[in-house]
Amino acid sequence: MIWYPYQQMKTMKPPYEIIDAKGVYLYTKDRQLIDSVSSWWSVIHGYKHPVLTEAIKNQADNFSHVMLGGLTHKPVQKLSAKLEQWLPGDLDYCFFSDSGSVAVEVALKMALQFYVNRGERREKVLALNHAYHGDTFKAMEVGDDEDYHFAFQEKKGVYHIPTEIPALEEAFLKYHKELNCLIVEPLLQGAGGMLMYDMAFLKRARELCDAYDVLLIFDEVATGFGRTGYRFVADEVLPDILVLGKALTGGYIGHAVTVANHKVYGGFYGDDPGMAFMHGPTFMGNALAAAVALKSIELFEEGNYLKKIQRITEITKRELKGFESPKVKEIRIMGGCVCLEVKEEKTIEGYQRFAYERGVFSRPFLKYMYAMVPYVIEEEQLVKVISTMKEWLS
Numbered sequence: 001m002i003w004y005p006y007q008q009m010k011t012m013k014p015p016y017e018i019i020d021a022k023g024v025y026l027y028t029k030d031r032q033l034i035d036s037v038s039s040w041w042s043v044i045h046g047y048k049h050p051v052l053t054e055a056i057k058n059q060a061d062n063f064s065h066v067m068l069g070g071l072t073h074k075p076v077q078k079l080s081a082k083l084e085q086w087l088p089g090d091l092d093y094c095f096f097s098d099s100g101s102v103a104v105e106v107a108l109k110m111a112l113q114f115y116v117n118r119g120e121r122r123e124k125v126l127a128l129n130h131a132y133h134g135d136t137f138k139a140m141e142v143g144d145d146e147d148y149h150f151a152f153q154e155k156k157g158v159y160h161i162p163t164e165i166p167a168l169e170e171a172f173l174k175y176h177k178e179l180n181c182l183i184v185e186p187l188l189q190g191a192g193g194m195l196m197y198d199m200a201f202l203k204r205a206r207e208l209c210d211a212y213d214v215l216l217i218f219d220e221v222a223t224g225f226g227r228t229g230y231r232f233v234a235d236e237v238l239p240d241i242l243v244l245g246k247a248l249t250g251g252y253i254g255h256a257v258t259v260a261n262h263k264v265y266g267g268f269y270g271d272d273p274g275m276a277f278m279h280g281p282t283f284m285g286n287a288l289a290a291a292v293a294l295k296s297i298e299l300f301e302e303g304n305y306l307k308k309i310q311r312i313t314e315i316t317k318r319e320l321k322g323f324e325s326p327k328v329k330e331i332r333i334m335g336g337c338v339c340l341e342v343k344e345e346k347t348i349e350g351y352q353r354f355a356y357e358r359g360v361f362s363r364p365f366l367k368y369m370y371a372m373v374p375y376v377i378e379e380e381q382l383v384k385v386i387s388t389m390k391e392w393l394s
């Protein structure tokens with residue numbers, strides 16, 4: 001049987017069975033549902049996009065996978081060339097992997113070994129309170145969310161700080177000799193509760209990382225590809241390592257990439273085999289994933305997506321203007337993300353069913369009702385997503 005994620009299997013409600021999906025819609029046997037979650041924030045172009053489906057079919061007719069150990073191929077070459085040209089600054093060196101968590105592990109290993117290769121041991125990572133970086137062990141350790149990881153308390157290799165500049169400065173002053181990197185979800189902390197913070201924090205982080213020679217890692221697995229309203233937050237503040245996942249393939253197939261800048265890559269480059277980066281997921285650079293990711297990026301570029309996302313922000317703000325409910329603690333809106341944080345968890349009980357009856361798929365968690373819609377959503381569909389939340393809370 002299937003063991004479902006984040007669920008007590010004994011009390012889990014049966015999941016909705018999806019038999020078809022197109023555009024922003026999921027179809028069950030008897031319902032058409034607007035997907036307000038974009039399948040964990042990944043399906044930015046909507047389901048069954050003809051261009052993406054064709055890309056993956058064409059590649060499957062050619063070959064679906066060959067390993068990158070000793071082999072290479074056009075789809076992965078084209079994707080890495082595209083990323084090199086498309087991503088900001090000198091984020092040019094693409095290490096592919098099969099999921100966001102693994103790509104975060106790769107980034108953290110790179111940061112640690114970068115200093116080992118220089119003959120320094122810097123064991124510690126600086127990270128943010130409420131961070132979420134994935135469910136593998138090191139990613140969990142730099143994460144900070146009891147609700148996900150309460151069973152695994154060991155946190156020896158990491159210092160956590162709030163998203164406040166004084167705390168950041170203090171941490172650098174105190175710990176800089178031990179730190180190999182600072183890792184953040186820039187501007188928007190997703191799984192930690194759609195928490196939003198200021199660009200000024202990131203600018204100061206960049207300055208401090210430069211001043212103390214500490215690597216800056218942006219985990220843009222969730223925020224990348226426009227979710228914050230910026231194409232990448234890395235366009236505004238340049239990290240040393242950028243991690244992308246989720247929307248990388250338009251939500252078609254699991255894949256992720258850890259992109260290093262020239263400085264990081266240079267720290268591994270040389271005649272000594274012992275300085276090489278020892279990591280290699282079996283399915284890294286998978287040809288189906290690479291082919292569909294390349295097309296997804298082209299759609300993003302050609303379709304003027306930042307404009308689409310801006311429209312989503314405007315409609316969301318308009319629909320929530322003046323909305324008040326005694327049950328709501330705070331409303332947060334950024335780019336293609338809206339979160340209504342409620343005061344008590346029990347407020348959310350029953351909402352998923354309520355939304356389902358009204359033709360919206362939603363997956364609230366803890367105290368957070370939220371929407372991260374596919375960017376191709378129509379105005380009336382988005383209005384429906386938001387009005388369903390308002391109706392529940394009124």
Ligand SMILES: *Cc1c(COP(=O)(O)O)cnc(C)c1O
Nearest residue numbers: 099100101132133134190221222
């Ligand atoms: C989802 C997520 C991950 C983990 O990605 P997976 O593909 O689920 O392993 C890592 N970091 C952030 C910020 C995420 O939102």
